[in-house]
Amino acid sequence: MRRITLLACGLCCAFGAYAEQGRLLATGGASMLEGAAGGGIVPWAVLTGYGEQDEWGGSAFATRVETGDYRLDAGGVALAYGNRLELSYARQHLDLGSLARDLNLPDNSVSQDIFGLKVRLFGDLIYDRLPQVALGVQHKRQRDFRVPKLVGAQRDTDTEGYLVASRLWLGAAFGYNLLGNVTARYSRANELGLLGFGGDRRDQHQWLGEASLAVLLNPRWAVGVEYREKPDNLSFAGESDWQDVFIGYFPSKHVSLVLAYARLGEIATYDHQDGVYLSLQGSF
Amino acid sequence: MRAWLFSGLLVLLVGCATPAPDSLYQQLGGQTGITRIVEDMLLRAAADARIKQHFVEVDIVRVRDKLVEQLCELSGGPCTYSGDSMEESHTGLHISRSDFNALVELLQAAMDQQGVSVRAQNQLLAHLAPMRGEIIER
Numbered sequence: 001m002r003r004i005t006l007l008a009c010g011l012c013c014a015f016g017a018y019a020e021q022g023r024l025l026a027t028g029g030a031s032m033l034e035g036a037a038g039g040g041i042v043p044w045a046v047l048t049g050y051g052e053q054d055e056w057g058g059s060a061f062a063t064r065v066e067t068g069d070y071r072l073d074a075g076g077v078a079l080a081y082g083n084r085l086e087l088s089y090a091r092q093h094l095d096l097g098s099l100a101r102d103l104n105l106p107d108n109s110v111s112q113d114i115f116g117l118k119v120r121l122f123g124d125l126i127y128d129r130l131p132q133v134a135l136g137v138q139h140k141r142q143r144d145f146r147v148p149k150l151v152g153a154q155r156d157t158d159t160e161g162y163l164v165a166s167r168l169w170l171g172a173a174f175g176y177n178l179l180g181n182v183t184a185r186y187s188r189a190n191e192l193g194l195l196g197f198g199g200d201r202r203d204q205h206q207w208l209g210e211a212s213l214a215v216l217l218n219p220r221w222a223v224g225v226e227y228r229e230k231p232d233n234l235s236f237a238g239e240s241d242w243q244d245v246f247i248g249y250f251p252s253k254h255v256s257l258v259l260a261y262a263r264l265g266e267i268a269t270y271d272h273q274d275g276v277y278l279s280l281q282g283s284f
Numbered sequence: 285m286r287a288w289l290f291s292g293l294l295v296l297l298v299g300c301a302t303p304a305p306d307s308l309y310q311q312l313g314g315q316t317g318i319t320r321i322v323e324d325m326l327l328r329a330a331a332d333a334r335i336k337q338h339f340v341e342v343d344i345v346r347v348r349d350k351l352v353e354q355l356c357e358l359s360g361g362p363c364t365y366s367g368d369s370m371e372e373s374h375t376g377l378h379i380s381r382s383d384f385n386a387l388v389e390l391l392q393a394a395m396d397q398q399g400v401s402v403r404a405q406n407q408l409l410a411h412l413a414p415m416r417g418e419i420i421e422r
């Protein structure tokens with residue numbers, strides 16, 4: 001993980017020298033848990049970094065979520081061209097903590113790789129009459145399938161798609177700018193895929209709704225809420241929808257920081273998984 | 285009764301002559317404030333490596349005057365824009381999407397410099413944003 005982050009920072013600096021950064025501050029978003037440009041748990045229709053037409057943009061991120069019983073680490077890189085196409089890679093690593101001991105599991109962590117692609121279909125976040133709409137695909141590969149298989153997951157690899165619309169309304173929140181995102185995701189990933197794909201209870205993709213709303217206090221600070229519907233495919237434990245409240249700080253087009261308080265509900269038999277989310281992103 | 289009518293008329297008159305104290309025009313600092321904002325923005329543009337090439341060989345005094353007029357009118361001030369349409373004045377300039385955003389950033393910087401609140405800045409930008417289509421890529 002550390003190596004990825006280092007490599008990513010190096011890439012960022014190398015590319016940064018050539019980047020035009022033609023988009024406005026914060027319009028590249030942060031990096032969501034799965035590596036795509038977005039908030040924390042919900043993607044945005046924007047493309048990572050600050051490239052406009054004919055320009056490159058890119059980012060690297062590291063994120064940690066601590067919920068008491070679990071710890072999730074995620075890190076990755078993303079590259080975008082022409083404010084049109086985004087490619088991303090992320091690795092997630094979930095430390096199972098006491099669950100491994102309590103259930104006598106063969107591994108005390110699970111991890112997965114996520115390869116993402118996002119295409120802006122039409123519209124513009126700020127200027128056009130239509131909101132910005134993007135289509136995304138995420139290909140996920142479980143790296144430690146023993147535990148997911150044990151709890152009923154049907155497969156270790158899967159692909160899911162999502163359609164996302166984003167809009168920034170200038171001055172719409174009592175004079176402050178308001179950012180809205182809605183996503184429809186077609187997925188059967190258990191806990192993002194960390195517990196595999198499909199389950200003993202249900203093994204089909206299904207449509208899941210996600211949304212976030214943020215107010216920009218000024219061009220550098222954003223506060224908001226996110227909600228992400230989740231499937232419930234495994235009978236050994238319930239899977240809760242996720243939500244959080246966050247503060248995002250964009251001091252420049254090169255750095256952003258997101259701090260959130262997340263309510264993740266029940267994860268693999270442990271309920272009330274509330275905790276802190278912290279994400280650091282480098283971008284150009 | 286007549287006193288009421290009179291004071292009512294007076295309020296109306298005053299209300300029309302001087303925009304409400306928190307109108308956008310006032311928040312931008314009126315004529316003086318808008319002029320300072322426009323001049324500061326144009327100075328920044330002339331020095332900005334991303335877009336300065338657009339402003340060489342331009343009658344900058346005219347651009348300043350017309351822009352002040354336009355922002356004054358847009359913000360509810362006592363002016364009428366007398367310049368060319370946005371299409372006319374930007375055709376042949378080949379202004380890119382990035383150029384447009386660059387000027388937005390310089391306008392924001394100029395308004396920051398002038399102490400204009402974030403909310404007033406957003407309000408002005410909301411008036412300008414829909415014009416992008418008439419300005420870029422022509």
Ligand code: HEM
Pocket residue numbers: 335338339342343346347350351354366367368369373374377379383384385387412413415416419
């Ligand atoms: C919403 C944004 C904009 C507004 C409201 C605006 C407004 C104006 C106005 C009022 C004029 C004078 C028209 C006249 O002479 O009658 C003008 C001219 C001009 N504008 Fe803009 N403008 C905008 C964006 C831009 C951008 C992004 C650039 C370049 C980066 C630009 C470059 C110029 C130039 C070079 C001229 C002078 C053209 C000439 O005299 O040949 N403008 N603009």
